[in-house]
Amino acid sequence: MNPIDIATIRKKLGNSADIVFKEFNIQYDNRVQTVNLIYAEGFVDTNAVQDFVLETLMVDLPKLDTDKHPFLDFMTVGDVQELQSTDMMYHDLFSGHVILIREGTEILSIAMSGIKDRAVSEAMTETVSRGPKEAFTENIQTNTALIRRKIKNPNLWLENLRIGKMTQTNVSIMYINGIVTDKIVDEVRSRLARIDIDGILESGYIEELIQDAPYSPFPTVYNSERPDVIAAELLEGKIAILVDGTPHVLVVPALFISFMHSAEDYYQRADISSLIRILRFVGIFIALLGPSLYIAITTFHQEMLPTQLLIGLAAQREGIPFPAFIEALIMEITFEILREAGVRMPRTMGQAMSIVGTLVIGQSAVAAGIVSAAMVIVVSITAISSFVVPAMNMSISIRMIRFLLMGLAASFGLYGIILGIIVLVLHLCSLRTFGVPYMSPFGPYIAQDTKDTLIRLPHWAMRKRLRLINQNNLTRSKDKAPGPERR
Amino acid sequence: MRRTLMLTMLVVTITLTLTGCWNRRELNDLAIALAIGIDKAGDQYMVSVQVVDPGEVASNNRTSTRTPVTLYQAKGQTIFEAIRKMTTVSPRTIYSAHLRMLIIGEDLAKEGIGDALEYMSRYYEHRTDFYIAIARETSAASTLKILTHLESIPANQLFSSLQTSQKEWAPTASITLDQLIMDLVDKGKEAVVTGLRLRGDQEIGQSRSNVEQISSPAQLQYSGLAVFREDKLVGWLNDIESRGYSYIHDDIYNTVGVINCPEGGKMTLEVIRSKTTTKAKMINGKPEIRLGIRTELSIGEVLCNIDLTQKSSIYELEHQGEARVRGFVERTIKEAQENYKVDIFGFGDVVHRAYPAYWKQVEDEWDSIFETIPVEVDVVFNIRQTGTVNNSFMQEFKQKKE
Known part of the structure; x- marks a missing residue:
């Protein structure tokens, strides 16, 4: 690896005032090494930097034998990565990481996020009188956590992507492996991969870029800001697309009838x-x-x-x-x-x-x-x-x-x-x-799937998942009508 | 793409020609006609149309100086001509899909109503759910000039009044256009149409002062049934005979009748349900009609000394009632057979249904057979209720006096 020139990095960032460069020397074993610390203002928790990075380097390090080990081994922070080149550095820099460069050779990216996010608050657009009140926030990590909290299953899989040539927005595809139809996931992946836009600021961008019928007045991508709705859709074998920076999470495939359903329909009798x-x-x-x-x-x-x-x-x-x-x-x-x-x-x-x-x-x-x-x-x-x-x-x-x-x-x-x-x-x-007829289960008519359309049958009566969406794993439950046990 | 576009254009153009009668009219371009009156005027027709002034009818902005309806009149060789001629006086075209009443003058009825009904049945705007009445001893036009209480639109008053009196009183017949035309063309049944009388002062009846008094000086009243031979009026059934007609024709929904008590005095019975079955029987190659009238009643009013707690007195009353109904039913049949010599009851249809082969031979001379056809009337009364009390308090009252 070529020695990293701090001046080049500085120049690349256009000497932006909000990027903090801190250069200092650390001493141990009577040797002096130059360390550069780079972070973006407002992105990192400065107290954490003080406590975990600087203290480690300046106080703990002299006691250790560092020659044999890189800094990576000493960092008392969970999410630390060694980067191989400076290209990778910038995305981390603007995701709340602290970049540590030792002697111009070793680059460490340390997660120290201190971005001030909006707290999880009540849903504004999809209100219910019975049911969870929480809604997604603008932070994609919070959002995935909100969903995972509902589905505690290793089969809930998440794929990360970066879309937007300029914005490098984090986009995640979420689905439950084993329920979802792989062909639909492949289709979503390929449609997302095809996107070549410079900026994604809201999930609406993605929606417009991947929808099936761009000239139709009807939406073919569903969105919700409620974690419980997204969890329910995932359980039906659909795929959620989370976009960093917006509380609105997309769901595909979106059937016509699901636009007519409210979350509360499933919580009331x-x-x-x-x-x-x-x-x-x-x-x-x-x-x-x-x-x-x-x-x-x-x-x-x-x-x-x-x-x-x-x-x-x-x-x-x-x-x-x-x-x-x-x-x-x-x-x-x-x-x-x-x-x-x-x-x-x-x-x-x-x-x-x-x-x-x-x-x-x-x-x-x-x-x-x-x-x-x-x-x-x-x-x-x-x-x-x-x-x-x-x-x-x-x-x-x-x-x-x-x-x-x-x-x-x-x-x-x-x-x-x-x-x-x-x-x-x-x-x-x-x-x-996404390959599923929009009007199903009415066109084509699938009697089994109409249990949750114009009316909703009790949960114990809806034993099967939608046939056109979950092509391989149809059984939802084997529940029967409840009541006291017959003797 | 081009092909799809062409195809779409083609489909659009073709479907637009399939629209049938297409006519766009705003509500305020319509003169909503609710009643049409047809009279004879020399060899022409005099057509009178009662048109609503919606602004005067709607509840909020009534000025009470103008009448809720207006009457447009025009003469013409045909009815359609006269109605179109009305645009010379009316600012809007006459819209008659909401017609409630068709009134035909007695003079015209005597000459024949067929020609008048031809237009009514042909014109596309007309529905067939309006009632038809014959203006008795007056012209149709003058009956349409009377202002009425309660229903501010006279045509609505006539419509509802006929409907309720048919249901609650019986001696009227609510005949609609399709029924009437069916009766006219049917060889086995002649038509009857209810009569409409004008009572009181016609002059005052036309002005608002008719509805400014508690008791209107001029009123319209249904009275009797007009008997038709073919399409010509030949005479009238009076109220008793009209009720007999209603019994025979199974038009009784609910009515009241007064009967004599066994020991003198009177009593009112209310019909709750009534069903008449008409059957034809061939006896020695001659047809005979059997009328079975099954009526359920309740006691409505007791003005005599009778013990209603006894079964026997109830039976006694039932027999009294049966006899009375049989009496006026037979009288009505006699009247039709001897006086008018027309089969207004549809006995011909009954014979037709029962003996189609026989009917084929006699259908053209049915009227003469009808004149002498024997009719057996079987009435069964069932008194189901005595109202909310058993014996009348008047009995105790009388005992106390003694």
Whole structure:
């Protein structure tokens, strides 16, 4: 190994001010050796450096016979590695390691991470009333630990990768060996290996780079910030992709139906969760079709309404200048603006906006005769319904398609809506996610796997794993309906 | 790729031509017609359409100075022509899918309703679930000009009133368009249509002051059944005969009847359930009709001295009731056989079903056979309940006085 020139390293790092170079001499056996200590400010725990590195070198070392042994043997720190070249050094340097260079020959990388991470806190987007509250953090080590804590099994395997030519982001693939189908893991590996982007700042980057249908409005990669959800998916034989720096962990393959399931469905009793799921599908139906059905029926199929309702709706539309479609569009876009503003604006503005949103737009628009009260009701119930979709990305897809269906309804009535739905179903059935049909277990229909779809059967009744995902290890349990032992 | 694109375009273009009757109309472009009245005006038709003013009906912004409905009238050689002519007075096209009532003037009914029904059955907007009534001793137009209480839309009032009276009172018949047309073309049954009378002052009835008083000066009332031969009105059944018709035609859902007590005084019985079976029998090559009426009742009102705790008195009452019902059922049949000479009960259909071969021979002269067909009426009453009490408190009251 060539002697390492500290000046070269310094130059390579552009003399950045936050990189600390410390050069000192240590003495032992009446000899003097030069040692260089390099670390990035803010990344390392300086107390630990003081206690374990400097003290070892300056106090303990003179008592030992070091000629025969490298420093590596003396370090009183667990994670110490000897590096073979300086190229490897930089990634460690920015992962919270201290680099120790002895006499320009031996390079040690000592883990002394002192990065200030956000503590594990409550999940913000996927809230449950029963179930664990914890959510992932931005630190990938914390996240893998959170998952491992749920599945204490040597078969939970983890593969590390570095993706992003500039960012060198840590990405991990996690799966349970023995349940997962190897072909799917290979597919994930190869898709990740193909990525050639310069920077990965969030798992969304990875999602876009590996998904199956980039032009489809539907997400084919699932994500969650809840360790329990990820653990459940791993147990179903799926593969988690963790990305350093984000609490959102990806899961593939992602079936359409899993976007409709919430973690709590598995924690509440089966009958309750089944009813709630049915309610959720009703909500999704409204979110998708609410305004378009209203438009179609009031402008094409007035004979479908009960007479009293027709007269009531007609009374509300008296004096409304726009066609029902434009009316719906105005209200829908207004709502989307309100929603987007609600997400982006500073929290303190919330009250002001809710007043403007409800009073000015809700009431005054009706009073001013721009939109009818019935339309406000339809748009509101649609808006609320779109939030019953547990997965945000699926909810957005449904919102986008809603606008398309509104256009179809306005031009062709129910006929248009049906055409739209047919196209939608065809499209959904044509999608695949990492080789698995997106609509399974409905298309193709696998009766066994529908136990956990529109409803959820009790855990003791779901004895098999999903057939298309776990092709070799299907049996989940041999449980039977519980009860006192029969004698 | 190009092929897929072309194919998609082709499919889209083709499917768009498959839409059938395609018509986009906003709700506020519709004049929602809830009742149509058809009268004779010389050799033309006078069509009156009751159209809702939705703003006046909806509960929140009622001004109470305008009427909830308006009437558009037009004359034409045909009904369709007249209705389209109405756009000269109406700002919106008439939308009649929500039609509740079709009223036909008595004059027109006497000349024949077939031509009027042709348009009603053909036009694509019409459903067949509206009721048909004959304006009795008045014109259809004038019955549509009466404002009503409770239901602010008169057509709705007529619709609900007919529905409830059929269910709770029986001597009315809620006939829909498809039923009526079926009766007209059916050789084994002639049509009956319920009659609608206008009571009181027509002048006041047309104005808002009709509904500004607790007791409306002008009211619409269903009364009697119009008897048709082919499509022409030939006469009316009175209320008793109408009830008889309802019994024979198995239209009784719930009604009340007054009977005499064995020892004088009166009593009201309420029908809870009733079922009529009509059967045809060939006796010596001649058809005979057997009517079996099974009725379950409860005692509704006791205005006489009777011990209801005794089985025998209940049986006595049942016999009284049976006799009474048999009486007016037979009277109704006699009226139809002797007076109008038309088979409004559908006995022909019963014979047709039982003896199709025989029916083939006689179907063209059925009316003359009907005139003399013997009808055996068998009524069975079952009194199931006596209401919430047994004997009337009036009996104890009388005993105390003595």
